[in-house]
Amino acid sequence: MSLKEQVDITRLPQHIAIIMDGNGRWARKHGKNRIFGHTNGVSSVRETSEGCAELGVKYLTLYAFSTENWNRPITEVSALMTLLLKTIKAELKTLLKNDIRLKVIGDIARLPVGVAKELNEAMARTANNKRMDLVLALNYSGKSEIVRAVKEIAVKVQKGEIAPDAITEEVVSNNLYTAGIPDPELLIRTSGEKRVSNFMLWQLAYAEYFFTDVFWPEFTREDLYKAIIDFQNRERRFGKTSEQLVTK
Ligand code: FPP
Secondary structure (H helix, E strand, C coil): CCHHHHCCHHHCCCEEEEECCCHHHHHHHCCCCHHHHHHHHHHHHHHHHHHHHHHCCCEEEEEEEEHHHHHCCHHHHHHHHHHHHHHHHHHHHHHHHCCEEEEEECCHHHCCHHHHHHHHHHHHHCCCCCCEEEEEEEEECHHHHHHHHHHHHHHHHHCCCCCHHHCCHHHHHHCCCCCCCCCCCEEEECCCCCCCCCCCCCCCCCCEEEECCCCHHHCCHHHHHHHHHHHHCCCCCCCCCHHHHHHC
16 A cells, blocks of 8 residues: 555644755755755655645645744855745746645745745735645744734733733634644654754644654655654544543
């Protein structure tokens, strides 16, 4: 049986989040510069997006640029921005054809004007698509996202729109970038690193984590299937006992 056939499509995670890591090390392994690694990472973005949409995954979130990534050499940052711009332009047709809606989480206003404009346009053009949401985390930081939500809620309290006692988990969720998007059930991180690195700190509370040594540019659909199969073989208890789950 192929790996794809081993995926139980009746028990898919509806939201998969991925920390795409190892572009630089993959490039070094091939005697090339880091930018070569990022460029090749784009084909894995395509593979994974297509693979998820084809299976019926409803949300795919990719960590493409963290707020900490601004600290990289300026040449690498601008190459990443150019790559992003080029990729959005080139892939818009594919997103439309495949009924995929593009979303962004993160502080988009601080991205280069051209990039922000292209992203806003792509989001508007794909806004009515239904098959899958492709969510790009750009200039994203999990802690900043929570701080931003706290500030928004504080303003609502100050205006008397909400009482402090009425602040629930749902209220917090609804003030995050991901408002309206269900939490990821599966987090994948490539390249052998085993950290969350400030990614979706609130949303990953109950996610299963899957770590693979594969560098992002060499991550294929088969690797995606492996992660989903592994996820499906785990027991998700949400704090309950195994016995309680049987009777559920
Ligand atoms: C991590 O590898 C990768 C990134 C910081 C950038 C990811 C970007 C892409 C795959 C291309 C553009 C994306 C889209 C969505 C069009 P690293 O540089 O941290 O690798 P290293 O840990 O080996 O140095």
